[in-house]
Amino acid sequence: MSLKSAAMKLMQKAIEHAPDSMMPGGKPDPLITRKHGIVGAPVTRIDGPLKVKGAAPFAAEFEAEGLLYTAVAFSTIAKGRITSLDTSAAEKAPGVRLVMTHKNAPKLKPTPMFNTQPKAAGPSDLPIMQDDSIHWNGEPIAVVLADTQEQADYAKSLISATYKEEPAVIDFDAAMKNAHEPKTILGEPPTINEGDAEAALSAAPNLVDKTYTTPRHNHNPIELHGVTLFWEDGELYVHDSSQTVAQSAWTLAEVFGLDEKKVHIWSPYVGGGFGSKTLWQHHVLAAAASKMADRPVRLVLSREGVYRTVGGRTTTQQRVAIGADADGRFQSLIHTGVAAMTEHNDCPEQFTFPARHLYATKSFLIGQKVADMDMLANTFMRAPGESIGTFALESAIDELAEQIGIDPIELRARNEPESDPTTGKQFSSRNLIKAYRDGAERFGWNSRSAKPAARRDGEWLVGMGCATGTYPYYRMPGGKARLTVSKDGFVTAEFAAHEMGMGTATTQTQVVAERMGVAQQCVQINYGSSDLAGVFLAGGSSQSASIGASIHAAHTALVEQLIKLAGSKSPLHGLDADDVESRDGGLHTKKDPSHGESYAAILRRAGKDELSVEESAPPPMELQHWSMHSFSAIFAEVGVNTITCETRVRRLLGSFDCGRILNPKTATSQFRGGMIMGIGLALMEETIWDSRKGRIMNPSLAEYHVPVHMDVPEIDVMWTDIPDPHTPLGARGIGEIGITGVGAAIANAIYNACGKRIRELPITLDKLM
Amino acid sequence: MNPFTYARAEQAEDALKLAEAQGARFLGGGTNLVDLMRETIERPQSLVDVTGLSAAIEETSAGGLRIGAAARNSAVAEHRLVRTLYPVLSRALLAGASGQIRNMATLGGNIMQRTRCAYFYDDDGSRCNKRTPGQGCDAAEGFNRYHAILGASPSCVATHASDMCVALAVLDAVIHLRSPRGERTVPFVDFHRLPGETPQVETVLEPGELILTVELPANPIAKRSTYRKVRDRSSYAFALVSVAAALELDGGKVKDVRLALGGVAHKPWRALRAEEALRGREATPENFRAAAGAELIDAKPLRYNAFKIELAARTITAVLQELAEEAQ
Amino acid sequence: MRFLINGQPVEVDVDMRTSLLDLLRDHLNLHGSKKGCNQGACGACTVLADGERILSCLALAVQYQGREITTIEGIAEDGQMHPLQRAFIEHDGFQCGYCTPGQICSAIGMAAEAKRGMPSHMTRDLGAEFITLDRHEVRERMSGNICRCGAYNGIVNAISEVFVEAE
Incomplete structure (x- = not known):
């Protein structure tokens, strides 16, 4: 162990054992107990009018003088070298201004890879168009700039390339033979174990031991990935569709050798992301081509281009084995497996994470490996790991319950842990069994027949299933916010966060209004620009917590300054920030709410137009101190057609335990959206991989099936609304958890409907025949 | 997309004249051709827009129905006479694509639509004999879950993607064609070809020849007809297997029957063997299933599509049973 | 080419290959109609042609001259949202x-x-x-x-x- 890692271990131990009060969130956020405020109200989206009018400007909709359009050509082999690249016809084609290939591209540093440095956003550490080497089937080999999109597309079709192929690892089965443990799984040890789980499994009177497989997935936000960008005075300006504005700006600055302040990324509107709207090669290629051509450039990837160059969720093979005593108490829990990855990225698809926190067990063996393949770097997609990990784990639970002959909810309740089963930490808040009981009641779970194939409705066999969903609470380092209060009582909050449809703009307006004690109409929030304060990731369901903590910190600093500014004539004179609270447009003492002064009065007396502070959130040490997770109980009712084996989801209910819900209206949409992606995961989504060429064969929304209106019934959602005492506002993130558990709930319902247990996603009709 | 010239024809004569230019293609709603041009799989040098030609849907003197090739899919599906006299055609159209596409796509264009084979669509990344004759077929040993189980060849295992055409096959439709050499008619079931060694030749249409109309003969059996489509999601997906059928009973016996399959072959597959096996037999699920078996006896599964054989058999049986129950 | 978009006649010189969607977005500054797949598979580009819904990404603009095209920008009634x-x-x-x-x-x-x-x-x-x-x-x-x-x-x-x- 190096000195550094030893020191880190020591630090970690110290945080784990430190008193709660020393942790961020150790002292509950005072807003948790403030009821009937604007937080928690079903506020309608503030960006709604713009969006329904089609007037919200997305990245590819900005105009620029002399704008050039782009088309990208892709490799058709997985590994090797370009032996010839004929661009002559393309260069002569009408309207063409530039054809950029490895032969003429400017020198570009590789993108620093995500997770290697605080603001690194690189999808991999591969060079971008710097030499003739090919690393995946679909790698960009040429970029065409032309006066119109039609001209660029046509010229691209005139480019021809030949290759010298090299042996490539493109078959997952073959790659698994050389699977290995990565150094960490997102900072966690790849394998953890306690006791002899294999021996305990063999000795258990009840056991399941099954293999589950999950395919590749693509995010498929409806807005295509694209940028409109230009260079001016050595600075790069990018209209992007991004869930990582600050990280992308820093990373692009590294690639082009610039000060990070010289790269500006704007992304106030994002047409869906789900993990995919991070930094990819097209950003770098567009910026490089724009620099070469000295013209503004718009690059919008084709839908095929998105599949070829923006990674998706990787494929996995998982083993879940559970041994239980006669009462169903777990003696052994084994969840192991392999995910495909590349040697050039670090996205191991943490499918064993749920098993680390969900069940009490006497012994466990939980570990995962990666199999290196020559493919496009895979990436995070909505609930990376947890979505497909819960499919395997929660299917196995259902199998075990049937074997033992007890209700699957009861089996889960019997193995509900007191504290985190693998780390021993206290849960910050955990009400999973309540979520189950509430959900079961509303869903009518007790009408389910334990015996499969017992209920028929015409041609359809009908069944019910349930499963647990879970996702960790994350708060990312780097959060920072600027709060400005003006003499007319208006508040502006600014932070480099993102709105991709989650409702951030709306809920954070509520949060700022509540925190500042002003009406929602008096709050303006600015986000979606790398020029704003802080580093936020619209990912890991972390953004609301990261913004919440940043605003809290900025508010505390602002209050201190306001008290100072108020001076000796103010009723606030001599008070500490702790003594006052924000309400009714100003600061008031906690003891006597009538005792206080408005922001406007303080500023006017001081002769100031406004007061502005920028403050950082504390480092997220609470994550190492408590076991912090959200939970859900998902209930599904499906019909399986007795003739065609088509499966239709008839009812779906999600009962969530995610702390306090900030806005029931937008939260409902978030939950439903995740659950619908879960329907896709369960029944239809698969990125088809031709393992002879390592090529994606359905790079299209026509052939990659995502759920359409007809696939989606009315989805019921409910929540415990029990605040987490250790998070800002008592809330935990809700972006990812919706998808988790849904795959298993539907698979379990299918089993209950027709008696067929499918352990391979997606559950298409051929598997049920 | 390659550059092209464009001309719009208001009359068939004009269309044929305009199309004499080399490499001309007739353009209907564009829902397939424009997509394929954008993928540079189709590279016509000129387009002749024929959406201004006859879109009329009218009764023939023989009591059938004549539909202009420019008739929109939605207009055909919606037409009162189609709905009542040829429900299978309405049903098939409504099972296809989306509301928007049905408002654009024409009858003629739908007949001419090309396969959705992923390797056909993968312009530069995969081999395809249909796209580049003699190149080889990457689908035969590749991802072929959607591919043919009947009538395929070593050169091509693609399927025909249309729903509407399966209905036309079952209705004994006749296509009226016109070329500079004159007019001719072709039975619909003979219009599309099996791939053989020339999968790039998908129909019997000659260069410059134009689809004018499709005629549906009067036939009482068509009134009791329907279409069932099996797919990977509830709507807006191509068929894995589809079945068009019409049935007429006499007592408990099959007096007459028409049956065609979609999603199983390079062309809409008229199931003549099954029909033959059923005429005069008792209308029972067992006999329906046996007839399906007779049709599928030569089915040859590929690596990923063996399920289609059982799926087709089950769907045929269910559709015929449904029609039989209606009739009784 | 001449078009009638949201009640306004417009004349614009565009490439024959231009789709109705790209005409709206790239040439007429009407960005409300969206490009999600450019292959007729998502519906984001839906507009109304003579009141009928169509996919503007699969429509060659040249074919829609003389048709009355209504986009999201044109569906408001008397300045009020629909x-x-x-x-x-x-x-x-x-x-x-x-x-x-x-x-x-x-x-x-x-x-x-x-x-x-x-x-x-x-x-x-x-x-x-x-x-x-x-x-x-x-x-x-x-x-x-x-x-x-x-x-x-x-x-x-x-x-x-x-x-x-x-x-």
Whole structure:
């Protein structure tokens, strides 16, 4: 162990054992107990009018003088070298201004890879168009700039390339033979174990031991990935569709050798992301081509281009084995497996994470490996790991319950842990069994027949299933916010966060209004620009917590300054920030709410137009101190057609335990959206991989099936609304958890409907025949 | 997309004249051709827009129905006479694509639509004999879950993607064609070809020849007809297997029957063997299933599509049973 | 080429290859119609041509000269939002908002189809004179508009409120 890692271990131990009060969130956020405020109200989206009018400007909709359009050509082999690249016809084609290939591209540093440095956003550490080497089937080999999109597309079709192929690892089965443990799984040890789980499994009177497989997935936000960008005075300006504005700006600055302040990324509107709207090669290629051509450039990837160059969720093979005593108490829990990855990225698809926190067990063996393949770097997609990990784990639970002959909810309740089963930490808040009981009641779970194939409705066999969903609470380092209060009582909050449809703009307006004690109409929030304060990731369901903590910190600093500014004539004179609270447009003492002064009065007396502070959130040490997770109980009712084996989801209910819900209206949409992606995961989504060429064969929304209106019934959602005492506002993130558990709930319902247990996603009709 | 010239024809004569230019293609709603041009799989040098030609849907003197090739899919599906006299055609159209596409796509264009084979669509990344004759077929040993189980060849295992055409096959439709050499008619079931060694030749249409109309003969059996489509999601997906059928009973016996399959072959597959096996037999699920078996006896599964054989058999049986129950 | 867009005649010199969608977005500064796949598979580009919903990405602009094209920018009535636009906001019928203009244009076209008795895949009786737009009918008819955020429930609620309950 190096000195550094030893020191880190020591630090970690110290945080784990430190008193709660020393942790961020150790002292509950005072807003948790403030009821009937604007937080928690079903506020309608503030960006709604713009969006329904089609007037919200997305990245590819900005105009620029002399704008050039782009088309990208892709490799058709997985590994090797370009032996010839004929661009002559393309260069002569009408309207063409530039054809950029490895032969003429400017020198570009590789993108620093995500997770290697605080603001690194690189999808991999591969060079971008710097030499003739090919690393995946679909790698960009040429970029065409032309006066119109039609001209660029046509010229691209005139480019021809030949290759010298090299042996490539493109078959997952073959790659698994050389699977290995990565150094960490997102900072966690790849394998953890306690006791002899294999021996305990063999000795258990009840056991399941099954293999589950999950395919590749693509995010498929409806807005295509694209940028409109230009260079001016050595600075790069990018209209992007991004869930990582600050990280992308820093990373692009590294690639082009610039000060990070010289790269500006704007992304106030994002047409869906789900993990995919991070930094990819097209950003770098567009910026490089724009620099070469000295013209503004718009690059919008084709839908095929998105599949070829923006990674998706990787494929996995998982083993879940559970041994239980006669009462169903777990003696052994084994969840192991392999995910495909590349040697050039670090996205191991943490499918064993749920098993680390969900069940009490006497012994466990939980570990995962990666199999290196020559493919496009895979990436995070909505609930990376947890979505497909819960499919395997929660299917196995259902199998075990049937074997033992007890209700699957009861089996889960019997193995509900007191504290985190693998780390021993206290849960910050955990009400999973309540979520189950509430959900079961509303869903009518007790009408389910334990015996499969017992209920028929015409041609359809009908069944019910349930499963647990879970996702960790994350708060990312780097959060920072600027709060400005003006003499007319208006508040502006600014932070480099993102709105991709989650409702951030709306809920954070509520949060700022509540925190500042002003009406929602008096709050303006600015986000979606790398020029704003802080580093936020619209990912890991972390953004609301990261913004919440940043605003809290900025508010505390602002209050201190306001008290100072108020001076000796103010009723606030001599008070500490702790003594006052924000309400009714100003600061008031906690003891006597009538005792206080408005922001406007303080500023006017001081002769100031406004007061502005920028403050950082504390480092997220609470994550190492408590076991912090959200939970859900998902209930599904499906019909399986007795003739065609088509499966239709008839009812779906999600009962969530995610702390306090900030806005029931937008939260409902978030939950439903995740659950619908879960329907896709369960029944239809698969990125088809031709393992002879390592090529994606359905790079299209026509052939990659995502759920359409007809696939989606009315989805019921409910929540415990029990605040987490250790998070800002008592809330935990809700972006990812919706998808988790849904795959298993539907698979379990299918089993209950027709008696067929499918352990391979997606559950298409051929598997049920 | 390659550059092209464009001309719009208001009359068939004009269309044929305009199309004499080399490499001309007739353009209907564009829902397939424009997509394929954008993928540079189709590279016509000129387009002749024929959406201004006859879109009329009218009764023939023989009591059938004549539909202009420019008739929109939605207009055909919606037409009162189609709905009542040829429900299978309405049903098939409504099972296809989306509301928007049905408002654009024409009858003629739908007949001419090309396969959705992923390797056909993968312009530069995969081999395809249909796209580049003699190149080889990457689908035969590749991802072929959607591919043919009947009538395929070593050169091509693609399927025909249309729903509407399966209905036309079952209705004994006749296509009226016109070329500079004159007019001719072709039975619909003979219009599309099996791939053989020339999968790039998908129909019997000659260069410059134009689809004018499709005629549906009067036939009482068509009134009791329907279409069932099996797919990977509830709507807006191509068929894995589809079945068009019409049935007429006499007592408990099959007096007459028409049956065609979609999603199983390079062309809409008229199931003549099954029909033959059923005429005069008792209308029972067992006999329906046996007839399906007779049709599928030569089915040859590929690596990923063996399920289609059982799926087709089950769907045929269910559709015929449904029609039989209606009739009784 | 001459077009009639949202009631305004426009004349513009464009490449023959230009789709109606790119004409709107790249040449007429009408960005409300969205590009999600450019292959007729998502519905984000839905506009109305003579009141009928079509996919502008699969439409060559040249074919639509002389047709009356209505985009999301043109559906407001007397400067007021269309009732369906208001209902989308009220029922949270979107998240990211990218598919929304297509959903709204599609729903308007869809409602007109249903009103004149157009059957759908879900319609049991093909001979029926009138269509009752129940939720199944709405879902089937709207299935050409994909919402990856999954706002389907809200969209159906909004459509039902405006086009079904109002009837």
